[in-house]
Amino acid sequence: MPARVIPLHDARTLQPALPVAAGRSWPPGQAGSVADALGRPLRDLRISVTDRCNFRCGYCMPKQVFGKHHEFLPHAELLNFEEITRLAGVFVGLGVEKLRITGGEPLLRRHLETLIEMLAPLRTPAGRPLDLTLTTNGSMLARKAAALKAAGLQRLTVSLDGLNDAVFQRMNDVGFPVAEVLEGIRAAQAVGLGPIKVNMVVQRGVNDDQILPMARHFRGSGVVLRFIEFMDVGATNGWRMEQVLPSAEVMRRIAAEFPLVPLSSSAPGETAERWAYADGSGEVGFISSVTQAFCGDCNRARLSTEGQLYTCLFATRGHDLRGLLRGAAPVDDGQLSAAVAAVWAGRTDRYSQLRGRGAPTPDGPRRVEMHYIGG
Numbered sequence: 001m002p003a004r005v006i007p008l009h010d011a012r013t014l015q016p017a018l019p020v021a022a023g024r025s026w027p028p029g030q031a032g033s034v035a036d037a038l039g040r041p042l043r044d045l046r047i048s049v050t051d052r053c054n055f056r057c058g059y060c061m062p063k064q065v066f067g068k069h070h071e072f073l074p075h076a077e078l079l080n081f082e083e084i085t086r087l088a089g090v091f092v093g094l095g096v097e098k099l100r101i102t103g104g105e106p107l108l109r110r111h112l113e114t115l116i117e118m119l120a121p122l123r124t125p126a127g128r129p130l131d132l133t134l135t136t137n138g139s140m141l142a143r144k145a146a147a148l149k150a151a152g153l154q155r156l157t158v159s160l161d162g163l164n165d166a167v168f169q170r171m172n173d174v175g176f177p178v179a180e181v182l183e184g185i186r187a188a189q190a191v192g193l194g195p196i197k198v199n200m201v202v203q204r205g206v207n208d209d210q211i212l213p214m215a216r217h218f219r220g221s222g223v224v225l226r227f228i229e230f231m232d233v234g235a236t237n238g239w240r241m242e243q244v245l246p247s248a249e250v251m252r253r254i255a256a257e258f259p260l261v262p263l264s265s266s267a268p269g270e271t272a273e274r275w276a277y278a279d280g281s282g283e284v285g286f287i288s289s290v291t292q293a294f295c296g297d298c299n300r301a302r303l304s305t306e307g308q309l310y311t312c313l314f315a316t317r318g319h320d321l322r323g324l325l326r327g328a329a330p331v332d333d334g335q336l337s338a339a340v341a342a343v344w345a346g347r348t349d350r351y352s353q354l355r356g357r358g359a360p361t362p363d364g365p366r367r368v369e370m371h372y373i374g375g
Protein backbone atom coordinates (compact mmCIF):
# COMPACT_ATOMS: atom_id res chain seq x y z
CA MET A 1 0.00 0.00 0.00
CA PRO A 2 1.61 3.32 -1.06
CA ALA A 3 2.61 5.63 1.78
CA ARG A 4 -0.31 7.90 2.67
CA VAL A 5 0.84 11.48 2.17
CA ILE A 6 -0.89 13.98 4.39
CA PRO A 7 -1.41 17.42 2.79
CA LEU A 8 1.05 19.90 4.22
CA HIS A 9 -0.25 22.11 6.98
CA ASP A 10 1.93 25.18 7.06
CA ALA A 11 3.23 24.74 10.60
CA ARG A 12 5.31 27.81 10.03
CA THR A 13 2.45 30.10 10.98
CA LEU A 14 4.25 32.42 13.31
CA GLN A 15 3.20 32.52 16.92
CA PRO A 16 2.75 35.93 18.55
CA ALA A 17 5.98 37.33 19.98
CA LEU A 18 6.78 36.07 23.46
CA PRO A 19 5.67 38.39 26.24
CA VAL A 20 8.46 40.28 27.99
CA ALA A 21 7.54 40.99 31.59
CA ALA A 22 8.60 44.58 32.26
CA GLY A 23 11.58 44.58 34.59
CA ARG A 24 11.69 40.76 34.61
CA SER A 25 15.27 39.99 33.79
CA TRP A 26 17.36 36.86 34.17
CA PRO A 27 20.49 37.65 36.18
CA PRO A 28 23.42 36.99 33.81
CA GLY A 29 25.58 34.08 34.92
CA GLN A 30 22.83 32.13 36.67
CA ALA A 31 24.03 29.20 34.57
CA GLY A 32 22.17 25.96 34.36
CA SER A 33 19.63 27.03 36.88
CA VAL A 34 16.72 26.75 34.52
CA ALA A 35 14.94 23.42 34.59
CA ASP A 36 11.71 22.45 32.89
CA ALA A 37 8.51 21.29 34.58
CA LEU A 38 9.92 17.73 34.69
CA GLY A 39 13.22 18.85 36.21
CA ARG A 40 15.24 18.59 33.01
CA PRO A 41 17.98 21.22 32.56
CA LEU A 42 18.57 23.10 29.30
CA ARG A 43 21.89 21.79 27.92
CA ASP A 44 21.65 21.36 24.18
CA LEU A 45 20.53 23.85 21.52
CA ARG A 46 19.92 22.81 17.92
CA ILE A 47 20.03 25.74 15.54
CA SER A 48 18.39 25.36 12.13
CA VAL A 49 20.07 27.78 9.73
CA THR A 50 17.96 26.96 6.65
CA ASP A 51 14.71 25.19 5.76
CA ARG A 52 16.17 24.23 2.38
CA CYS A 53 17.75 20.94 1.43
CA ASN A 54 19.17 19.45 -1.75
CA PHE A 55 17.90 15.99 -0.83
CA ARG A 56 14.29 14.80 -0.62
CA CYS A 57 14.48 12.00 1.93
CA GLY A 58 11.01 10.51 2.23
CA TYR A 59 11.13 10.27 6.04
CA CYS A 60 11.82 14.00 6.34
CA MET A 61 11.04 15.98 3.19
CA PRO A 62 9.08 13.85 0.71
CA LYS A 63 9.27 15.18 -2.84
CA GLN A 64 5.50 14.78 -3.30
CA VAL A 65 5.04 17.53 -0.67
CA PHE A 66 8.24 19.53 -1.02
CA GLY A 67 8.26 19.60 -4.81
CA LYS A 68 9.67 22.21 -7.19
CA HIS A 69 6.81 24.62 -6.37
CA HIS A 70 7.33 24.48 -2.61
CA GLU A 71 8.00 27.94 -1.27
CA PHE A 72 10.92 28.12 1.12
CA LEU A 73 11.36 30.94 3.58
CA PRO A 74 12.56 34.21 2.04
CA HIS A 75 16.06 35.13 3.19
CA ALA A 76 14.87 38.24 5.04
CA GLU A 77 12.82 36.02 7.33
CA LEU A 78 15.79 33.92 8.39
CA LEU A 79 17.63 34.87 11.52
CA ASN A 80 20.86 36.55 10.49
CA PHE A 81 24.19 35.50 11.97
CA GLU A 82 24.25 38.30 14.54
CA GLU A 83 20.78 37.32 15.78
CA ILE A 84 21.70 33.63 15.93
CA THR A 85 24.90 34.41 17.84
CA ARG A 86 23.10 36.70 20.27
CA LEU A 87 20.41 34.10 20.97
CA ALA A 88 23.03 31.37 21.32
CA GLY A 89 24.78 33.51 23.93
CA VAL A 90 21.52 33.85 25.83
CA PHE A 91 20.93 30.09 25.80
CA VAL A 92 24.51 29.47 26.94
CA GLY A 93 23.86 31.79 29.86
CA LEU A 94 20.94 29.54 30.80
CA GLY A 95 23.01 26.37 30.81
CA VAL A 96 23.47 25.30 27.18
CA GLU A 97 26.83 23.60 26.66
CA LYS A 98 26.32 22.11 23.20
CA LEU A 99 25.35 23.83 19.96
CA ARG A 100 24.35 21.75 16.95
CA ILE A 101 24.02 23.49 13.58
CA THR A 102 21.30 21.87 11.49
CA GLY A 103 18.75 22.57 8.77
CA GLY A 104 17.44 21.47 6.19
CA GLU A 105 20.96 21.09 4.90
CA PRO A 106 23.08 23.66 6.79
CA LEU A 107 25.90 23.73 4.23
CA LEU A 108 23.42 25.31 1.81
CA ARG A 109 23.45 28.47 3.99
CA ARG A 110 25.94 30.81 2.38
CA HIS A 111 28.99 31.86 4.39
CA LEU A 112 28.14 29.36 7.13
CA GLU A 113 31.81 29.46 8.17
CA THR A 114 31.25 33.06 9.28
CA LEU A 115 28.53 31.96 11.67
CA ILE A 116 30.77 29.24 13.06
CA GLU A 117 33.54 31.80 13.58
CA MET A 118 31.03 33.89 15.56
CA LEU A 119 29.79 30.97 17.69
CA ALA A 120 33.17 29.31 18.37
CA PRO A 121 34.39 31.91 20.91
CA LEU A 122 31.28 31.52 23.11
CA ARG A 123 32.05 30.16 26.57
CA THR A 124 29.88 28.81 29.37
CA PRO A 125 29.54 31.11 32.42
CA ALA A 126 32.23 28.89 33.99
CA GLY A 127 34.50 29.72 31.03
CA ARG A 128 34.41 26.34 29.32
CA PRO A 129 34.30 26.10 25.52
CA LEU A 130 31.09 24.78 24.01
CA ASP A 131 30.67 21.52 22.16
CA LEU A 132 30.13 22.98 18.65
CA THR A 133 28.93 20.42 16.11
CA LEU A 134 26.91 20.17 12.90
CA THR A 135 24.67 17.67 11.10
CA THR A 136 24.95 17.44 7.32
CA ASN A 137 23.93 15.13 4.48
CA GLY A 138 27.57 15.25 3.38
CA SER A 139 26.80 16.33 -0.17
CA MET A 140 29.09 19.41 0.02
CA LEU A 141 31.40 18.24 2.77
CA ALA A 142 34.39 17.32 0.62
CA ARG A 143 34.85 20.94 -0.46
CA LYS A 144 33.75 22.60 2.79
CA ALA A 145 35.44 20.49 5.50
CA ALA A 146 38.67 22.46 5.74
CA ALA A 147 36.91 25.83 5.98
CA LEU A 148 34.50 24.53 8.65
CA LYS A 149 37.41 23.25 10.71
CA ALA A 150 39.36 26.50 10.29
CA ALA A 151 36.26 28.45 11.40
CA GLY A 152 36.17 26.56 14.70
CA LEU A 153 33.84 23.64 14.15
CA GLN A 154 34.95 20.73 16.34
CA ARG A 155 33.11 17.72 15.00
CA LEU A 156 30.16 16.68 12.85
CA THR A 157 27.52 14.09 12.08
CA VAL A 158 26.79 12.89 8.55
CA SER A 159 23.46 11.34 7.53
CA LEU A 160 23.94 8.32 5.25
CA ASP A 161 21.19 5.74 4.80
CA GLY A 162 23.01 3.04 2.85
CA LEU A 163 26.07 2.07 0.84
CA ASN A 164 24.24 0.64 -2.13
CA ASP A 165 23.73 3.46 -4.61
CA ALA A 166 20.31 2.27 -5.77
CA VAL A 167 19.02 2.12 -2.19
CA PHE A 168 20.61 5.42 -1.14
CA GLN A 169 19.43 7.25 -4.23
CA ARG A 170 15.92 5.91 -3.76
CA MET A 171 16.00 7.29 -0.21
CA ASN A 172 17.46 10.74 -0.97
CA ASP A 173 15.23 10.84 -4.05
CA VAL A 174 17.58 13.13 -5.98
CA GLY A 175 19.96 10.51 -7.33
CA PHE A 176 22.87 11.64 -5.14
CA PRO A 177 25.72 9.08 -5.14
CA VAL A 178 27.11 7.40 -2.03
CA ALA A 179 30.70 7.92 -3.21
CA GLU A 180 30.50 11.70 -2.82
CA VAL A 181 29.23 11.43 0.76
CA LEU A 182 32.03 8.97 1.60
CA GLU A 183 34.52 11.36 0.06
CA GLY A 184 33.13 14.11 2.29
CA ILE A 185 33.55 11.92 5.37
CA ARG A 186 37.17 11.21 4.42
CA ALA A 187 37.81 14.93 3.89
CA ALA A 188 36.33 15.73 7.31
CA GLN A 189 38.48 13.04 8.93
CA ALA A 190 41.55 14.35 7.12
CA VAL A 191 41.13 17.86 8.58
CA GLY A 192 40.46 16.52 12.08
CA LEU A 193 36.71 17.18 12.36
CA GLY A 194 36.22 14.26 14.67
CA PRO A 195 34.94 12.15 16.17
CA ILE A 196 32.68 11.83 13.14
CA LYS A 197 29.34 10.15 13.57
CA VAL A 198 27.28 8.68 10.76
CA ASN A 199 23.51 8.45 11.25
CA MET A 200 21.48 5.89 9.30
CA VAL A 201 17.68 6.05 9.46
CA VAL A 202 16.44 2.46 9.19
CA GLN A 203 13.14 1.71 7.47
CA ARG A 204 11.97 -1.90 7.38
CA GLY A 205 11.72 -3.14 3.82
CA VAL A 206 13.39 -0.01 2.47
CA ASN A 207 17.06 -0.04 3.56
CA ASP A 208 17.38 -2.54 6.40
CA ASP A 209 19.47 -4.73 4.06
CA GLN A 210 22.12 -2.01 4.39
CA ILE A 211 22.60 -2.46 8.15
CA LEU A 212 25.39 -5.04 7.90
CA PRO A 213 27.17 -3.49 4.88
CA MET A 214 27.27 -0.15 6.78
CA ALA A 215 28.56 -1.83 9.95
CA ARG A 216 31.26 -3.70 7.99
CA HIS A 217 32.29 -0.49 6.18
CA PHE A 218 32.63 1.79 9.21
CA ARG A 219 33.90 -0.76 11.74
CA GLY A 220 37.58 0.04 12.44
CA SER A 221 37.37 3.40 10.61
CA GLY A 222 37.14 5.64 13.68
CA VAL A 223 33.65 6.73 12.57
CA VAL A 224 30.81 6.04 15.03
CA LEU A 225 27.83 4.55 13.17
CA ARG A 226 24.39 5.10 14.69
CA PHE A 227 21.11 3.53 13.64
CA ILE A 228 17.96 5.65 14.04
CA GLU A 229 14.48 4.17 14.25
CA PHE A 230 12.10 5.64 11.67
CA MET A 231 10.08 8.31 13.49
CA ASP A 232 6.63 9.89 13.02
CA VAL A 233 8.16 13.36 12.83
CA GLY A 234 6.23 16.15 11.16
CA ALA A 235 3.03 15.48 9.26
CA THR A 236 4.12 14.47 5.78
CA ASN A 237 6.26 11.29 5.84
CA GLY A 238 3.38 8.77 5.90
CA TRP A 239 4.83 7.05 8.97
CA ARG A 240 3.53 3.59 9.85
CA MET A 241 4.66 1.48 12.79
CA GLU A 242 5.12 -1.53 10.47
CA GLN A 243 8.02 0.32 8.82
CA VAL A 244 9.85 0.70 12.13
CA LEU A 245 12.63 -1.83 12.63
CA PRO A 246 13.24 -1.80 16.40
CA SER A 247 16.84 -1.12 17.46
CA ALA A 248 16.80 -4.44 19.33
CA GLU A 249 16.45 -6.20 15.96
CA VAL A 250 19.17 -4.05 14.36
CA MET A 251 21.48 -4.84 17.25
CA ARG A 252 20.69 -8.56 17.02
CA ARG A 253 21.68 -8.59 13.34
CA ILE A 254 24.99 -6.86 14.01
CA ALA A 255 25.85 -8.87 17.12
CA ALA A 256 25.32 -12.08 15.15
CA GLU A 257 28.41 -11.13 13.12
CA PHE A 258 30.25 -8.73 15.46
CA PRO A 259 29.79 -9.29 19.21
CA LEU A 260 28.97 -6.08 21.08
CA VAL A 261 29.55 -4.85 24.62
CA PRO A 262 27.63 -1.98 26.28
CA LEU A 263 29.22 1.45 26.85
CA SER A 264 28.03 4.08 29.30
CA SER A 265 26.60 7.31 27.93
CA SER A 266 29.11 10.08 27.31
CA ALA A 267 26.86 13.01 28.28
CA PRO A 268 23.56 13.63 30.12
CA GLY A 269 20.59 13.44 27.77
CA GLU A 270 22.52 11.55 25.11
CA THR A 271 20.08 10.18 22.51
CA ALA A 272 22.15 7.18 21.43
CA GLU A 273 22.58 3.95 23.35
CA ARG A 274 26.31 3.26 22.92
CA TRP A 275 27.85 -0.15 22.24
CA ALA A 276 31.39 -1.16 21.37
CA TYR A 277 32.57 -3.97 19.13
CA ALA A 278 33.94 -6.58 21.54
CA ASP A 279 37.14 -6.83 19.49
CA GLY A 280 37.89 -3.13 20.10
CA SER A 281 37.31 -2.07 16.52
CA GLY A 282 35.02 0.79 17.33
CA GLU A 283 31.64 1.99 18.50
CA VAL A 284 28.08 1.72 17.25
CA GLY A 285 24.94 3.41 18.55
CA PHE A 286 21.16 3.04 18.53
CA ILE A 287 18.70 5.95 18.67
CA SER A 288 15.38 4.38 19.56
CA SER A 289 12.81 7.15 19.91
CA VAL A 290 9.95 4.75 19.05
CA THR A 291 10.71 1.61 21.06
CA GLN A 292 12.89 3.00 23.88
CA ALA A 293 11.89 6.63 24.37
CA PHE A 294 14.50 8.85 26.03
CA CYS A 295 12.36 11.82 27.02
CA GLY A 296 13.23 11.34 30.69
CA ASP A 297 16.44 13.33 30.44
CA CYS A 298 15.82 15.23 27.21
CA ASN A 299 17.63 18.55 27.57
CA ARG A 300 17.28 19.74 23.96
CA ALA A 301 15.79 22.96 22.67
CA ARG A 302 15.46 23.82 18.98
CA LEU A 303 15.68 27.15 17.26
CA SER A 304 13.97 27.24 13.88
CA THR A 305 15.35 29.01 10.86
CA GLU A 306 13.33 32.12 11.51
CA GLY A 307 13.64 32.28 15.26
CA GLN A 308 10.91 30.08 16.72
CA LEU A 309 11.84 28.22 19.89
CA TYR A 310 10.62 24.61 19.92
CA THR A 311 10.92 22.49 23.04
CA CYS A 312 10.39 19.08 21.37
CA LEU A 313 11.06 17.47 17.98
CA PHE A 314 7.36 16.56 17.88
CA ALA A 315 6.10 19.97 18.97
CA THR A 316 3.03 21.48 17.36
CA ARG A 317 3.89 25.10 18.09
CA GLY A 318 6.91 27.31 18.61
CA HIS A 319 7.60 30.48 20.59
CA ASP A 320 8.63 33.51 18.60
CA LEU A 321 12.01 34.90 19.64
CA ARG A 322 12.63 36.82 16.43
CA GLY A 323 9.72 39.08 17.29
CA LEU A 324 11.63 40.09 20.39
CA LEU A 325 14.82 40.73 18.44
CA ARG A 326 13.16 42.75 15.71
CA GLY A 327 10.25 44.19 17.68
CA ALA A 328 9.51 47.91 18.01
CA ALA A 329 10.73 47.97 21.60
CA PRO A 330 14.34 46.74 21.83
CA VAL A 331 14.92 44.09 24.52
CA ASP A 332 18.15 43.46 26.40
CA ASP A 333 19.72 40.05 26.94
CA GLY A 334 18.33 39.82 30.45
CA GLN A 335 14.80 40.14 29.09
CA LEU A 336 15.55 37.65 26.32
CA SER A 337 16.87 35.21 28.92
CA ALA A 338 13.76 35.69 31.01
CA ALA A 339 11.54 34.97 28.03
CA VAL A 340 13.46 31.80 27.12
CA ALA A 341 13.65 30.66 30.75
CA ALA A 342 9.89 31.10 31.12
CA VAL A 343 9.23 28.89 28.11
CA TRP A 344 11.65 26.23 29.28
CA ALA A 345 10.35 26.28 32.85
CA GLY A 346 6.88 25.50 31.52
CA ARG A 347 8.04 22.66 29.31
CA THR A 348 6.35 19.27 29.84
CA ASP A 349 7.15 17.63 26.48
CA ARG A 350 7.59 13.85 26.38
CA TYR A 351 5.96 12.90 23.11
CA SER A 352 7.90 9.67 22.52
CA GLN A 353 7.31 8.43 26.05
CA LEU A 354 3.56 8.99 25.63
CA ARG A 355 3.53 7.43 22.17
CA GLY A 356 5.38 4.44 23.64
CA ARG A 357 2.76 4.02 26.36
CA GLY A 358 -0.05 4.25 23.86
CA ALA A 359 -1.22 7.33 25.74
CA PRO A 360 -2.97 9.87 23.51
CA THR A 361 -0.31 12.21 22.27
CA PRO A 362 -1.07 15.93 22.49
CA ASP A 363 -3.73 16.97 20.00
CA GLY A 364 -3.66 20.21 18.11
CA PRO A 365 -2.14 21.57 14.94
CA ARG A 366 0.09 19.18 13.12
CA ARG A 367 3.63 18.55 14.30
CA VAL A 368 6.35 20.80 12.98
CA GLU A 369 8.41 19.41 10.10
CA MET A 370 11.85 18.04 11.04
CA HIS A 371 13.66 19.84 8.22
CA TYR A 372 12.42 23.11 9.70
CA ILE A 373 13.88 22.62 13.19
CA GLY A 374 16.67 20.12 12.61
CA GLY A 375 16.57 16.42 13.68
Ligand code: SF4
Pocket residue numbers: 289294295296298299300311312313314349350351352353
Ligand atom coordinates in the same frame (compact mmCIF):
# COMPACT_ATOMS: atom_id res chain seq x y z
S1 SF4 B 1 10.11 13.31 21.99
FE1 SF4 B 1 10.51 15.42 22.57
S2 SF4 B 1 10.84 15.33 24.77
FE2 SF4 B 1 11.06 13.26 24.00
S3 SF4 B 1 13.24 13.01 23.58
FE3 SF4 B 1 12.31 13.68 21.67
S4 SF4 B 1 12.52 15.90 21.68
FE4 SF4 B 1 12.84 15.19 23.78
